[in-house]
Amino acid sequence: MCGIIGYVGGKEALPRLLEGLKNLEYRGYDSSGVCVVPAVGGKLEIRKEQGKIRSLEAHIAENPLPAAHLGIAHTRWATHGAPCRKNSHPHANADHTIAVVHNGIIENYQTLKDELVRKGYKFLSETDTEVIVHLVQEYFEGDIVKAVRRAIADLQGAFAIGVVCSDDPATLVAARVGSPLIVGVGKGENFIASDVPAIIRHTRDVIYLKDGQIAVLRPEGVRVMSFDGKACRTKVDRVTFQMDAAQKQGYPHFMLKEVHEQPDVLAKMLKARLKGGTVVLEGLGLSDAALKGMTRIKIVACGTAYHAGLVGRYIIEELARVPVEVDVSSEFRYRTLLVDKKTLVIAVSQSGETADTLAAVREAKAGGARIVSICNVIGSSLARESDGVLYTHAGPEIGVASTKAYTAQLMMFYLLALKLAQTHKSLPPKSRAFLVKELVGIPALYRQILKGHAEISAMARDFSHFGCFLYLGRNINYPSALEGALKLKEISYIPAEGYAAGEMKHGPIALIDEYRAVVCIAPQSDFYEKMISNIQEILSRKGKVIVIATEGDQAIRAHGTHVITIPPTHKLLTPLLAVLPLQFLAYYIAVNRGCDVDQPRNLAKSVTVE
Numbered sequence: 001m002c003g004i005i006g007y008v009g010g011k012e013a014l015p016r017l018l019e020g021l022k023n024l025e026y027r028g029y030d031s032s033g034v035c036v037v038p039a040v041g042g043k044l045e046i047r048k049e050q051g052k053i054r055s056l057e058a059h060i061a062e063n064p065l066p067a068a069h070l071g072i073a074h075t076r077w078a079t080h081g082a083p084c085r086k087n088s089h090p091h092a093n094a095d096h097t098i099a100v101v102h103n104g105i106i107e108n109y110q111t112l113k114d115e116l117v118r119k120g121y122k123f124l125s126e127t128d129t130e131v132i133v134h135l136v137q138e139y140f141e142g143d144i145v146k147a148v149r150r151a152i153a154d155l156q157g158a159f160a161i162g163v164v165c166s167d168d169p170a171t172l173v174a175a176r177v178g179s180p181l182i183v184g185v186g187k188g189e190n191f192i193a194s195d196v197p198a199i200i201r202h203t204r205d206v207i208y209l210k211d212g213q214i215a216v217l218r219p220e221g222v223r224v225m226s227f228d229g230k231a232c233r234t235k236v237d238r239v240t241f242q243m244d245a246a247q248k249q250g251y252p253h254f255m256l257k258e259v260h261e262q263p264d265v266l267a268k269m270l271k272a273r274l275k276g277g278t279v280v281l282e283g284l285g286l287s288d289a290a291l292k293g294m295t296r297i298k299i300v301a302c303g304t305a306y307h308a309g310l311v312g313r314y315i316i317e318e319l320a321r322v323p324v325e326v327d328v329s330s331e332f333r334y335r336t337l338l339v340d341k342k343t344l345v346i347a348v349s350q351s352g353e354t355a356d357t358l359a360a361v362r363e364a365k366a367g368g369a370r371i372v373s374i375c376n377v378i379g380s381s382l383a384r385e386s387d388g389v390l391y392t393h394a395g396p397e398i399g400v401a402s403t404k405a406y407t408a409q410l411m412m413f414y415l416l417a418l419k420l421a422q423t424h425k426s427l428p429p430k431s432r433a434f435l436v437k438e439l440v441g442i443p444a445l446y447r448q449i450l451k452g453h454a455e456i457s458a459m460a461r462d463f464s465h466f467g468c469f470l471y472l473g474r475n476i477n478y479p480s481a482l483e484g485a486l487k488l489k490e491i492s493y494i495p496a497e498g499y500a501a502g503e504m505k506h507g508p509i510a511l512i513d514e515y516r517a518v519v520c521i522a523p524q525s526d527f528y529e530k531m532i533s534n535i536q537e538i539l540s541r542k543g544k545v546i547v548i549a550t551e552g553d554q555a556i557r558a559h560g561t562h563v564i565t566i567p568p569t570h571k572l573l574t575p576l577l578a579v580l581p582l583q584f585l586a587y588y589i590a591v592n593r594g595c596d597v598d599q600p601r602n603l604a605k606s607v608t609v610e
Helices: 013-027 053-062 109-118 130-139 144-152 254-260 262-273 288-292 303-320 355-366 381-385 404-424 429-440 442-451 453-463 475-492 501-506 528-539 571-592
Strands: 003-009 031-038 045-050 068-076 098-106 157-165 172-177 182-185 189-193 205-208 213-218 221-226 296-301 324-328 343-349 370-375 388-391 469-473 496-500 517-522 544-550 562-566
Touching (some): 003 098, 003 157, 003 213, 013 068, 013 189, 045 053, 068 098, 068 157, 098 130, 109 130, 130 157, 144 157, 144 172, 144 213, 172 189, 189 213, 254 262, 254 571, 262 442, 288 404, 296 303, 296 355, 303 324, 303 343, 303 404, 303 475, 355 370, 355 381, 370 381, 381 388, 404 571, 429 442, 442 453, 442 571, 453 544, 453 562, 469 501, 475 496, 475 571, 496 501, 517 528, 517 571, 544 571
Parallel strands (some): 296 324, 296 343, 469 496, 469 517, 544 562
Antiparallel strands (some): 031 045, 098 157, 182 189, 213 221
């Protein structure tokens, strides 16, 4: 949540700051701002505006900034204080000599604010962030690095910050606790950013700051230290993904581009993780003996990742015969945790920075559990907290509504379930070989479905006026119903609920009438006939039905006027295919309603606050 970009070097700062903000806008977009330290000296210059980055650009065009080689900028997802200019970052002290950008939440800000007010400091915003800049001023005695170190010692909560000072126009100071921040290492220039896409055009060499570290950036180099001032050894990583991975490449929206990238993402995963029909999970961090010693598994995740975990439960229990529980991360940490050294906790997060999931992992570790994370971002906080990491390598996902990250998580669960089945010898070799063969064929089936998306687009036009949707699925496709409903509500703002189809008669059926649409996920399976019964119950109450069915199922058309087909596959693999038309349906309904698909209101990509 929220995006930070900072620059120090020999070139103009403003173009690089604005470019970085645009590449971080998926992290928050209710307001933005920029601060530069004038190259010829003088006080800091700040421009802020409510709304998208284009509004900030227009404001700067009307109120130009001076030439500068040092600056910080921020795009906001509001926590403390409404989205407006006064609450936008950067925040400065009264005489505009120190400015701060901040991601995260300062939990003790009210106590700090009360103390600073007693000392005569005046607050102009409703944010928790403003206490940071006044604390830095309080401790400033000519050395901005020492002032930042003293200020952050007073802070409780999560933060990633960037600080500049007009008295030191060639120094950018950054620090992090619990909120992601990277340092981009260039030649004669250096950067800070919340995420790699902000700086990828300028450098591929990055340092992933760890919790409790401060970075001091100057044009000639970067120095990293602990909060107590001791020098830290750092590793400079090389970013390998291409810049065009974070560009639309001719697609109208990032979400549509990322939907189309899924077959390639899954194909690469399978190529890397299957060797001669055997699953190889490099990075798992557990030997086969240790894996076999795990008597139960707990999956923790939020949102879309939680739905992937629900599918994971069905697969692991079916193939490996190991009991699995799935918890929403934000609830897991607040109940009595029954974990021990024989408990494997699988934490799932696209960003690896999800605050609730990180907190859940820390609680589980304290109870002795082993942690394996499924994550897309190398060097993330979750990866560092885990005993093993299964990277999905899905590439950057810019659209706020997750698509390829979700299917990559699903695929990793299938691979992990097969690995567990190998370890526990719970699946006959022939059955395992057949499943592997079917899994390898999934990317080609994705490409088949992609060819038919125009038909789904036409169907979406007929359904975009409905004010309420119900999604129904059974067994392994119950999570698919949850995910389909989440996608629709995220980007179209239509109320949508996902339900286990067998529960429809226990309440949701009261919603059914001619003004409600129901999406039924009914591929060929052991539960097909039960889904048909549910469809008939809906039609008898004049509900409008969309059915996702298996290609070649002619009988289904007698029960639903709108049918989307997916190619035949093993019944356990149907969630991998069913999700694709669900993504398309949500996308095209949102487009028809004129919604901002990539940046839906009130949402941000990386949820780094509780």
